[in-house]
Amino acid sequence: MSATRTCVVCKNQLDQGDGVRVVLGPDGSPALDLRRKLSGRGAWCHWQTSCLSGLGKRGCLSRAFKQPVPIPSPSQDGVAWPLGIVRSWQEKRQRELIAAGAGAGQVRSGSNVVQGLLQSGWALELVLASDAGATVASDWGKKARGYELPLYRTWLSCEELGAATGRDGLRSVLALGPGPAARALALELKRGEAPL
């Protein structure tokens, strides 16, 4: 049982598993507790981009903590805090989990392979590369709907998916099967919510 908290942005309730904690450091600046290791005064926020982006809006954290909270600068590529940090964290997590899932045989790639795994009922989710083209995306979208499976978009490109799965060349689509490594990846992708 995880305790219920309130999201400081949308004010709706969240389970701890669906949220991320924001912690104030000794100097009063905010940090996301992504590794769940930081101590200190905390506030909770949903993983959704809409709620996370609200954290960086003027006054949100100051109201939540009842003290002035400075908002950190945007990331190097100009993405507002905390979305830049969340995105690089999710990229890294997704890369690690895809590699672990592929190593365990719970994540498979290649269009023909994935098509076969859909037909056999092995595939439980599909994952698209961030740079998969519109035609490819719409094609897999139709298949996912036809088989009533979720389709997630990862932050990783076709090239990065190829590297993460230990294959040569590009991989535009992955199938996730049963098993703990694939389940952990599915949870992370659901949180990651890269736009489809």
Ligand SMILES: [Zn+2]
């Ligand atoms: Zn929220």
